[in-house]
Amino acid sequence: MGNQKLYKGSLQTIxxxxxxxxxxxxxxEITQKVKELTKGELKITxxxxxxxxxxxxxxxxxxxxxxxxxxRLRKYYxxxxxxxxETANKLVEMQEFLKTMQHLVNPKFSLD
Amino acid sequence: xxxxHQITEKQxxxxxxxxxKYNFGSxxxxxxxxxxxxxxxEENGNGNLSQYLSEELGFIKKFIGSKLKVIHKSYRRKTxxxxxxxxxxxxxxxxxxxxxxxxxxxxxxxNGTVLIVSFCVSILSFFIYSQFFLNIKKKDKKKxxxxxxxxxxMWLPYLMMFFPFQLSVTADFMLINxxxxxxxxxxxxxxxxxAIIVMKKEKKIIYQKxxxxxx
Numbered sequence: 001m002g003n004q005k006l007y008k009g010s011l012q013t014i015x016x017x018x019x020x021x022x023x024x025x026x027x028x029e030i031t032q033k034v035k036e037l038t039k040g041e042l043k044i045t046x047x048x049x050x051x052x053x054x055x056x057x058x059x060x061x062x063x064x065x066x067x068x069x070x071x072r073l074r075k076y077y078x079x080x081x082x083x084x085x086e087t088a089n090k091l092v093e094m095q096e097f098l099k100t101m102q103h104l105v106n107p108k109f110s111l112d
Numbered sequence: 113x114x115x116x117h118q119i120t121e122k123q124x125x126x127x128x129x130x131x132x133k134y135n136f137g138s139x140x141x142x143x144x145x146x147x148x149x150x151x152x153x154e155e156n157g158n159g160n161l162s163q164y165l166s167e168e169l170g171f172i173k174k175f176i177g178s179k180l181k182v183i184h185k186s187y188r189r190k191t192x193x194x195x196x197x198x199x200x201x202x203x204x205x206x207x208x209x210x211x212x213x214x215x216x217x218x219x220x221x222x223n224g225t226v227l228i229v230s231f232c233v234s235i236l237s238f239f240i241y242s243q244f245f246l247n248i249k250k251k252d253k254k255k256x257x258x259x260x261x262x263x264x265x266m267w268l269p270y271l272m273m274f275f276p277f278q279l280s281v282t283a284d285f286m287l288i289n290x291x292x293x294x295x296x297x298x299x300x301x302x303x304x305x306x307a308i309i310v311m312k313k314e315k316k317i318i319y320q321k322x323x324x325x326x327x
Contacts, residue, residue, distance in 0.1 A: 072147060
């Protein structure tokens, strides 16, 4: 497993990107999806995921929807209009960041 | 997601009672917490729910604590942004100037007692309006923790009203220095109005977003 600290600053972008690809998701589903996509390389802990989800919701980027699943309720998150715009911005920022990092750690190799 | 165990009705009742007994969050928090705990327990637990809960106690406490912090911070940020907009929005700027000039004229021409009474009445009227006309019913506060924090920003101007009169030195300084008094009064009024605007907006959002909990 890679250094989890390196992913820390990207958590919001990861959540937004996943929600942009999947109409709506619940907390546990997000942790499992990330684990599956990264083949276990990245594990989002619940202690980091929920504060990030609540922050995005408070900032108006996520909307919530509660649905009955079996014998209990489930809270789903989905992107708002503002969240959709912000996802695009954050992805551009992320790509810029990756390019810069690439230049720094491996000057001969470029993503361009 | 592979399930190792299936949570029983008895365990689900135990979980509900556990969260209720230790007063872990509002109904809104419980929806999310219960769903997460059940899914994780079914996938990673060893079938013993009490043991699982004792291991996850740190997460449960952090879940509630961090959520309250986020809500509190977000209301404060929104109120500050709203207050700043009185100076940056071209639509609002003329009103801001008129209000400041009116306050300045009052501090210049009113005598000490009338001035203090006017200052307190103006702040108090915003405070009373927010607490009695904009707050959501008490019973709903248990359902949604963001309601608990809704009117909290109004306490800052309320405290600002008492602060200068705790010491006679500060009260005398304010009465002599009309510019300082008008700026102080103006900041308290601006913050009150900003907090009221945020309360109104958030109340509307709460009723739209969380109607499943509040109806």
